Amino acid sequence: MRHEAQVALIKRIFDCMDRGEPPMVESMAVNPIAAYGSEEQFRLERERLFDTRPRLVGFSCQLREPGDYLVDDLSGTSVLVVRGRDGELRAFLNYCRHRGARLAQGCGRARTFACVYHGWSYDDAGRLVGLPDAYGFPGLDRSERGLRGLPVAEKHGMVWVAPRVDAPFDVDAYLGPLGPELALYRLEDYHYYESRHLEYKMNWKIAVDTFGESYHFKTLHPNTVGPILHHNLSFFEPFGPHHRKTFVRKTIETLRDKPESEWDLIPQAANVYVLFPGDVLTIQNDHVDVFRIRPGDRVGECKMVMDFYIPEPADTDSAHRHWKNNVDLLMATVETEDFPTGESIQEGVASSGGGDFVYGRFEPALAHFHEQVRLAIGAA
Ligand code: FES
Numbered sequence: 001m002r003h004e005a006q007v008a009l010i011k012r013i014f015d016c017m018d019r020g021e022p023p024m025v026e027s028m029a030v031n032p033i034a035a036y037g038s039e040e041q042f043r044l045e046r047e048r049l050f051d052t053r054p055r056l057v058g059f060s061c062q063l064r065e066p067g068d069y070l071v072d073d074l075s076g077t078s079v080l081v082v083r084g085r086d087g088e089l090r091a092f093l094n095y096c097r098h099r100g101a102r103l104a105q106g107c108g109r110a111r112t113f114a115c116v117y118h119g120w121s122y123d124d125a126g127r128l129v130g131l132p133d134a135y136g137f138p139g140l141d142r143s144e145r146g147l148r149g150l151p152v153a154e155k156h157g158m159v160w161v162a163p164r165v166d167a168p169f170d171v172d173a174y175l176g177p178l179g180p181e182l183a184l185y186r187l188e189d190y191h192y193y194e195s196r197h198l199e200y201k202m203n204w205k206i207a208v209d210t211f212g213e214s215y216h217f218k219t220l221h222p223n224t225v226g227p228i229l230h231h232n233l234s235f236f237e238p239f240g241p242h243h244r245k246t247f248v249r250k251t252i253e254t255l256r257d258k259p260e261s262e263w264d265l266i267p268q269a270a271n272v273y274v275l276f277p278g279d280v281l282t283i284q285n286d287h288v289d290v291f292r293i294r295p296g297d298r299v300g301e302c303k304m305v306m307d308f309y310i311p312e313p314a315d316t317d318s319a320h321r322h323w324k325n326n327v328d329l330l331m332a333t334v335e336t337e338d339f340p341t342g343e344s345i346q347e348g349v350a351s352s353g354g355g356d357f358v359y360g361r362f363e364p365a366l367a368h369f370h371e372q373v374r375l376a377i378g379a380a
């Protein structure tokens with residue numbers, strides 16, 4: 001966020017604090033409960049939201065060196081992303097060209113990728129380089145049996161892959177006005193710490209909703225993030241279909257005694273960006289965490305990965321303890337508080353018999369997000 005924008009926002013924050021009222025939009029909004037339980041909507045969301053937009057698979061720091069690779073299994077089709085010896089980043093469908101077995105797993109550094117089934121192997125540019133008992137394949141043109149490529153792009157320290165070989169793929173167009181703001185965080189300088197894989201029995205949109213308001217901090221998080229962040233004081237800014245939500249740390253008071261030229265909002269806030277539809281990136285005072293949220297196999301299920309990034313490599317025991325405590329606090333908040341509550345919401349969806357959920361005047365991010373979903377699936 002640019003400094004002028006930070007100063008303007010800090011002034012709004014102090015103004016709201018002094019008046020004892022959160023920022024509010026004109027009116028409440030409603031969302032049909034069926035949005036979380038309709039099989040038809042679920043099908044359209046997968047087809048029109050997730051299968052058309054660039055997919056975030058990680059940060060550049062995970063793929064810095066030649067041979068660095070990661071596998072993304074979140075969206076039904078496994079994708080392998082590799083940094084080649086020539087420095088190029090490439091993405092492939094992660095399936096062997098002999099008879100289709102899945103090739104690589106997890107992440108790491110490798111020169112070649114060997115298939116577990118019959119041992120065909122591929123190099124870091126996807127070329128077929130090893131073919132055991134080749135006499136059984138006379139005349140087979142190896143150059144036609146390389147891994148199938150997918151468009152991939154690195155922008156602002158993040159790595160995006162096209163959802164399909166033939167999908168339109170333009171990350172700048174996708175991010176729109178959010179791109180220049182994300183660039184300011186210099187995410188390319190961060191270091192990867194760890195990831196957690198999660199699956200819950202709730203619609204993917206309930207997981208996104210979790211990050212959309214601070215109205216629940218006092219009640220749901222009295223002992224985790226509640227003591228750190230202001231209750232029901234958060235600021236919403238749309239960027240096309242995406243949005244930013246700023247949650248305010250209680251330490252913001254320390255800025256009152258400083259000149260505006262020294263005001264820095266970042267250490268005093270958690271800036272949450274929802275990259276529509278399902279990537280939730282949070283710029284914290286000292287680290288960045290990302291929840292990549294995807295639909296599960298059924299309307300009432302979702303999958304996600306939490307990726308945690310830090311400003312310096314954690315190469316001492318005390319650094320590890322520090323970051324482990326950070327990850328544990330984050331995961332305790334979502335795994336014991338937010339997401340179990342989300343599952344309880346999903347439980348009631350099927351039996352709701354219609355009706356709607358209501359978003360208060362201080363919950364505009366939820367209204368915006370669901371409106372964007374309806375627009376994208378053609379249901380607005
Ligand atoms: S399927 Fe991979 S080597 Fe046969």
Ligand SMILES: [Fe+2]
Binds near residue numbers: 210216220221
């Ligand atoms: Fe929460």
